[in-house]
Amino acid sequence: MSLSNFRTLGRSGLVVSPLCLGTMTFGPGAWGADEASARAIFNAYREAGGNFVDTADIYAGGVSEEFVGKFIAETRSRDEVVLATKFGFNGSTSPLTGASGGTGNPHAGGAGAKNIHRALHASLKRLNTDYIDLYWMHIWDGVTPVEEIVQTLGDLVRAGKIRHYAFSDMPAWVAMKAATLASERRVPGPIAMQLEYSLVARDVEQEHFPAAREAGMGVMPWSPLAGGFLTGKYKREDVRDTGRLSGANPFGDSKFTDRNWDILDTLREVAAELDCAPAQAALAWAMARPGVGSTLIGARSLSQLSGNIMAADLHLGEDQMNRLNAASKPVDGFTASLxxxxxxxxxxxxxxxxxxxxxxxxxx
Ligand SMILES: NC(=O)c1ccc[n+]([C@@H]2O[C@H](COP(=O)([O-])OP(=O)(O)OC[C@H]3O[C@@H](n4cnc5c(N)ncnc54)[C@H](OP(=O)(O)O)[C@@H]3O)[C@@H](O)[C@H]2O)c1
Structure with missing residues (x-):
């Protein structure tokens, strides 16, 4: 498998690489890459045959989108690149934007029609393009009726402003309801789910994966390396504060748990057998899971990216997959018991x- 081993994303005609370049690292910020490093990462991904680039309006306060727009223009690759961006987090107060706190504008976030139109207009400008290939609802806002989301995004598809839309970080029932409404009304529906998914985050297998399969949506794992934990660069005895990994974050608690260290031990064994880095084995595992359409890779440097891209050519044997599956088996809940x-x-x-x-x- 290589980056040009293209596939469709879900039940759609959108043709993408098996690894998608995540650009949350592009731009200033605690985990950022400056413009020269970001350009080198973008160009290396493209030279390796990759066609799928993922950004968001809030990454580095919009700088990630600006970089991506600039790199696409420089390489005249707009027709070749599948450009994905996201709306949903508040543009006036989010810590990821670098904007200061205080009371923000409630209309600068969420999935209501007013914010979607505002956010899309701003993203198109920063990306220097007149359409988005894949527009993600970044996060479920918990209040906007699914009917309104389907109506607004479907209208944008028909208007030619976006080619497809999809959902990230939402309950499975939200995506399923949207897909059902869309097919019943014969209007465009969501084509993919973007979810935290890795050897140490498999709980979405219970509700989201079956819903995605049933509705024809491809799953796109984010943080397949658990933000760097599965690279093996942290040690059990290490107690350093990494912020994002060692402490609580909005999506969960520290990755530094006994269970996760045990999973990492098995991953190290498998990687040693394959003579590859644990990161590559972790990515190859995610890519091989049924239902996964394209896996997001995040990198802060060219060397990280180059290593990670090699996962696209790595094949895990059945026994290796079984051992990794067993070591990371999620705790069965009610749905699994059914x-x-x-x-x-x-x-x-x-x-x-x-x-x-x-x-x-x-x-x-
Ligand atoms: N929808 C969502 O809510 C959501 C959430 C998060 C991410 N995403 C998307 O998913 C993409 C990937 O997420 P992620 O960045 O969390 O993915 P990840 O692959 O789990 O973590 C990437 C980080 O791990 C470290 N790393 C990567 N490769 C490495 C290597 N070979 N050796 C050592 N360290 C390595 C780097 O961080 P350090 O160098 O700082 O250690 C890098 O920034 C993002 O760019 C974004 O597009 C979406």
């Missing part, structure tokens, strides 16, 4: 019944 053999036997009078999902996936 699919258990014991429950199925109770439903089908002791018989095994093979459903269409398994038949069509060639598992039966």
């Amino acid at each position: 699919g258990s053999q014991a429950v199925r036997q109770m439903v089908f009078g002791g018989n095994d019944v093979i459903g269409w999902g398994a038949q069509s996936a060639g598992l039966a």
